[in-house]
Amino acid sequence: MSNKLFINRLSSLISFGKRAMIINSDFDLANKMKLFNDNNQYQKSLELFDKYKKNNLELCSNFIITQALKACAQLGDIRRGTTIHNRIESHIKDDTYILSALISFYIKSDDLKNAESLFIASKNISLSMYAALMKGYIKSNQPNKALDLFNKIDSPDQVIIILLFNACALLGTNEALNLVKRASKEIPKSFYSNPRLLTSLLDALIKCGDIKHAELLFGRLRTRTLSMYNAIMNGFNKEKNPSKTLDLFHQMKISGLEPNFITYTCLIKALSLIGDYSVAQSLIGQIPDSVLVDNQIHNALIDMWGKTGCVNRAKEIFKKIHQPDQIGYATMINCYGLNGMGTQAIELYRQISLELTNESVNVSVLNACSHSGLVDQARCIFRNIHMKSERIYTTMIDCLARASCFDEVQQLIDEYERSHSPVAPMYSKYPSNIFNIFDKPMNLLFKFVSIAID
Template sequence: IISCINDVFNIDTCDEAHSKVFVITKIRLSELTVSSWHPYGTRDRRIPPFLLDKMPSNFLSKIFKIQAIINKTLMKCKDIDNAMHLFSSITKKSNYMYTIVFKGLITNNVAEKVLDLFDEMKIEPNQFTLTVLFNACAVLNNNRAMKIGKELLAKMPENYRNDNITSTSAINMLMKFGDVESAERIFQSIKAKDIITYGAMVKGYVGNEMFEKALDLFEQIDIELDDVTYTIIFNVCAKLCNDRAMKIGKKLLAKMPENCRNNNIISTSAIDMLMKFGDVESAERFFRSIKAKGADIHGALMNGYNLNGESWKCFKIFEEMKEKNIIPDEIAWNILIG
C-alpha cells in the first residue's frame, strides 16, 4: 500500500492519482474495505480517510510526499476534509506547507478557512505566504478580511515591498477594499515596476470606477504591454467613450502586435470599443483581419451592430457562423431573438 502511495507525488493528474488509489484498495481489499468508499470512476473521487489513517508515522515525516498528496491528490480533487486532516497531522509546519494549503482552499472557494488557519500559525509568514493571504483577503473582502489584510500589510518587512508579486497582491487587495489611496502608496513605493504591477493598478482603478485615472496611469507605462493590459485599456476606452478615450484606444489598436489579433479576449474588447465609438467600419475591418474567430468575437460584432442601429447585419453574421459550424453563444442568441 505504502509503495503505491509513494508514487502519488510523481503523478500529474487527478485521474492518475485516483487510479493509483483504486489499485491500493484492490491490493488490500479484504483488510481495508469501507462501505462509504466508492472507487475511482463511481460517485466519490476522494482518497478514503482510512488510507490516511493507515500511513505509518515515518511516512508522514516525509514532507515532500505529504505536500504532493495535499496539493495534487486532495486539493485538486476538492477533498478538503482529508487535506485538512493530513495537514493537521504535521507537527512542524513550514511556510511552504501553509502556502500550498492556503492556495488549495482559495481554489476550492473556502477562503474563510485560510484566515482560520492563519490565526493558528505559530510562524511568521514569508513573502510567498503573505501573497496568498493577501489574495484570500481580496477574495473575501469582508470586515474580518480587511482587518487582517491591513494588519499584515502594516507589519510586512520593508524588503518584501520590493517583491513585485507580493506588492501586486497587496495592491489588488487594497483596491478590492476600495482603499485606493493606500494602494497608490504601495505602488509608488515599488522601485522596479513591471507590467503586472501596472496592470493591477489600472484594473483597480477600473474596479473603483476611476476610468480617467486608469488612462492617466496607462500613459505613464513605458514598458511592453501584456494581453491583460490591452484588454483592460480597450474596456476603459469603451466605458469612457470620450474624445481622449477614442484617441488613446485607436492609437493603441494601431500599434498592437499582429499576434494579439488572434487572442479572442483582446479582439472582442477591441471590437466592443470600436462599436461603442460608433466606428462600425473600423470594427468590421478589424473583425475581417482576425484569422481564428470564435463565437465570442462574432457575438461582439453582432452586439455592436445592435448598438449602432444596424441589427439586420446580425443575420448575415449568423449565416457565416452556420457555414463555419460555429455555435452562437448566449449573447448572440439573445441579440438574434431580440
Template sequence: MLKKLLDHRLIFLTSGIKRSVIIPSDFDLCTQMKLLNDKKKFKEALELFDKYKENNNKTLSSYTITQALKASARIRDLQRGSTIHQFISSDMKDNSYILVSLIHLYMQCSEVTRAQSLFDTASEKSLHTYGAMMKGNNYLSIYFLLFFFSSCYLKNHMTNKAIDLFKEIKNPDEVIIIILCNAGAQLGTNEALSLIKKVSSQMPKHFYSNLRLLTSLLDVLMQCGDVKHAQALFDTSTTKILSMYGAMMKGYIKNNMATKAIDLFKEIKDPDEIVINLLFTACAELGTSEALNLTKIVSSQMPKHFYSNLRLLTSLLDALIQCGNVTHAEALFNRSIKKISPLYGVMMKGYNTNNMANKSIDLFNEIENPDDVNFIMLFNACAQLGTHEALNLIKKVLSQIPKHFYSNFHLLTSQLDALIKCGDFSTAEILLSKMKKSVISYGNLMSGYLKTDNPEKVLDLFDRMKNDNIEPDFIIYLCLIKALSHIGDYSLSQLTVQQIPNSFLLNDRIQNTLIDMWVSSN
C-alpha cells in the same frame, strides 16, 4: 567534471528506456522519472513507474513515489494518483515528502476536502521531520504547508480559507504577505481591506522595497475600493515598475475612474502588452472620440508582435467598437488569422450595441465551438430583432448548448429575455420555473406581458415573487402599477398600492404612473 559524468549517466539511463523496460534498481527508476518530469514528460514517467512496479515486488522508495505523484498532479490524473496513494505502505504515509506530494495532487485536481483531511490528520512527527529537513527549523514544516495550502485555496477559488490559514502564521515573510494580498484582492471586501491595512502597517519597512509585494498591495487596496490609500502609496514609491502601473490602472477602471487610468498610462515610457490592454479597456469604458483617437494612436505605434496577443486584440476591438468605429474593428477582425471565441464575442457585442443584430447573428454562424458569451450575444441579438425567424433560431440553438452552460445565470437571463421579446411566453415561463429566480428575470417577464396587454399575468407574477421571497425593485413596482392602470379596478389598485414601500412612492416616475392608475380606475 562530476556534473558532466552525472549528466552522461542520466542520458544513458533515459536512452535505455526506449530499448528495454528492465531497470536495475529503485534508484535508477527514480533518476529516470525525475529526468522525465523535469522535461515535462509526465505520462512517460508514469508509464515507466507502472512497468517497473509490474516486474518488481520490492517496496518502492519515498523518492520514487514522490516522483510518481508529482507526474500525476501535473497532468491532473486523479485516478492514477489515487491508485498510487492506495499503493503506499502504512509506514510511509507519515513521510513528509509523500504527504506534501499527496496534498499537491489533490489540490491540483480540486479535491480540496481530501487534501484538507490529509493536512488535518498529519501527525506531529511528520511535521517535525519535515521541519528538520528545512534547515533545522521545526516551524518551517507548518509554515511551508500553510503557504502551500494558501496558494492552492486561491487556485480553487476558496479565498476565505486562504485568509484563515494566513492568520495561523507568525511573522509572515514577503511571499506569504503577497499571497494574502492576492486573496484579499479576490474578495474585495471591507473585512479583507481591514486585515490588509493591519498587516501592511506591521510589516518591516524593508518589505516595501519588494516591488512585487508593493504591486500586490496596490492591487488589493484598489480592488477593495481604497483608491486614496493606493494612490498615496504609489506616489511615495521612488521606484515604479510596469506591474505597479498596471495594478493602479486596473484599479482605476474597476472603480469607474477610466480617465485616471488613461492619464497614468501617458506617464509610461515603454508600456508592455498588459498595460496597453488596460488602456484599451479604459478607452472602451469611456467610448468618446478622444478615447477613440488615443486607441488609434497607441495601436498604430505598438510593436507588430503585440497583435498576436489575442487578449490584447480582443480589448482593441472592444475599444474601437465602443467608441463607434465599427468599420476599423471589422477590418482588424477580418485580417486576424487566428480567431478565438472572445474575438467573436466582442464583435457580436459591438454589432448589438450599434443596432446591427443581423450581423451579430451572421458572425455567430461562423463559430465552430461557441462559448457561453457567444450564446449570450446571440440571444441579445435575437431579442433586439424580436421576429419569428429570430425565435426559430433560438429554438434551434437551444439543443446545441452544452449542459454545463446552464449554470451561467447571465446566459439563462438573456435566453429568457430573447424568448419574451420574440413573443414565446409559454417557453419563457417554463424556463423561469427551472432557473434560479431573480428580480431581473421576473422584471423581464412582467415587462413582456405588459407590452402584449396581459396585465393579469403581471399581478400573478408579483404574487409568485412574494412566495419566492424575492424583494421587488423599482422596475417591478412600475410594472405592477402599469398593470393596475390597464385593469382599472379601484379596490384592487388601493389594496395593491398599500404593499408598496413609502421609499418607492416618493419617486417621480412612480408618482406619475400612480396618477395614471387612479385616473384609469376613476
C-alpha cells in the same frame, strides 16, 4: 595489518562507495526531473522516473517523489499520482515535504476532499502544507476557509501573506480590506522587497475598494514591476478612470517596461471606456501582431470599436475569429445593439448553436432589441429561452418598459415572483416609467424600498 582486518576495511569502503553512488544517482535523477518539470516537459520527467524508480518507490528520496507528483499534477495523471501515494503512504506520515506535494497534487486534481484529509491527519503541519491547502480553498472560491487557516498560523512567511491577500481580494469586503491593511502593517519590512507580495497587496486593496490607498502605495515604490502597473491600471478601469490608465501606460513605456497581454487588455478596456475613435486609433497601432491573434484581445477590441461607433472595424475582427466563444458572440451582438443595429444582432444570434447560447448571449440580444425598439422580436426570443435568470427577466422588463408596454411588465414581474423573491432592479431600473404600471404607485414605492433595505 592482518588480512582479516584489511578485508573488513575494504568491505566497508565498498559498501560506503555503493551507498554514495546510490545517493549521487538519486540526486542526479531528482535534478534531471526538476529540470524537465521547470521546462514544462512533464512527460519526460515521468519517463525518467519510470525508468529508474517506478518499481522501487520505497527507496526513493522525497525530492524524487515530489518531482514525480508535480509532473502527475501538471499532466492531470490522477491515477498515477494516486498510485504513488498509495505505495508510499505507510512511511510518509511525518514527511511534511512529501505531504505538501501530495496536498498540492490533489488540489491541482480538483480533489479538495483528499487534500483536506491529508492535512487533518497530519501531526506536524508545515507552512508549505498550510500554503498548499490555502491555495486549494482560493482555487475553489472558498476564501473564508483560507482565512480560517491563516488565523491558525503563528509566524506566516511571505508565501502565506501573498495567499492571505489573494483570499481577501476574492472576498472584496470591508472586513477583508481591514485585514489586508492590518497585515500589511504587521509584516516585516523585508517582505516589502518581494515584488509578488506587493502586487498581491495592490490587487487586494483595489478589489476591496480602496484604489486611493493602492495608488499611494504604488507612488511610494522605488521599483515597479510590470505586474504592479497592470494591477493599478486594472484598478483605474474598475473605478471608471480610464484617463489615469492611459497616463500609467505611457509612464510604464517611458520607464522601459515592455507591455504584456494583460497590459494591452487594460489599455483596450480604458479606450473602450473613453469611446474616442482618434485616441483609440493612435494607441491600438502600438499593439504587436503577436498579441492581436489572441481571442481575448479580439473580444476586447470588438467591445472597444463598438463603443467608439466603428461597427465595421468590430466586424472585421470578429470575422478573423476561427471559432468564436460565448464571450465573442455576446460582445459582437452587444456591439450591434449599442449602435442601433438590432436586426443584425438578431441575425447573428440565430447563427449561434444551442451549446454556446448562455445567459450573456441572451441578455445581449434582448438589450439589442430594446435599443432598436424590436419588441416583438424580443418577445419571441424571450419565450424560447428555457432557463430564464433574474438578469434575463430584468432585461426583458427593460425592453417592455421602454416601449411603454406596462401591463406586460407587471405580468412578467408577477410571473418571476411566483417562484422567486422580489428583486429591486426589476422595480428600480426605470422608475419614471415603472410607476405608471400600477393603479397605486405608492404601494409599489413601499415595496421597492423594503426590497432595497433587505
